[in-house]
Amino acid sequence: MKAAYTAANEGRYSEAEKYLHSEALNYIKTGWGVLWLKRLWDKMSKNGNIEKIEIIKEKIRGEGASVDFKKHFKDGETKNISVPLFKEDGFWKIAYGSQTLYNIVQPLFYKIGVTKEL
16 A cells, blocks of 8 residues: 555556556546546545655454545645555555545536536
């Protein structure tokens, strides 16, 4: 999870996408297109402004897990996040559901003039 956010923060989107569960990745690419993957990561990193990621708590149960962490931004803002993880092909992957992904990028739709629901 930390590696995904670090890669996205540095603009290495293709590396960051490797940490997304295949279902989340497919949802983004088929529902919105590959450009929205960049926009998603930019939104979550405030356009590359993460200064530090602090892991607060990790909970593993079988092939599922969750990580609670705090993003520290360069402007002094902090944001607490809880990320679901699911083991896929032996690796932990970020397993955001479709509604969570939509909620993250929905403000971007309105910002660029897309007003229809997906």
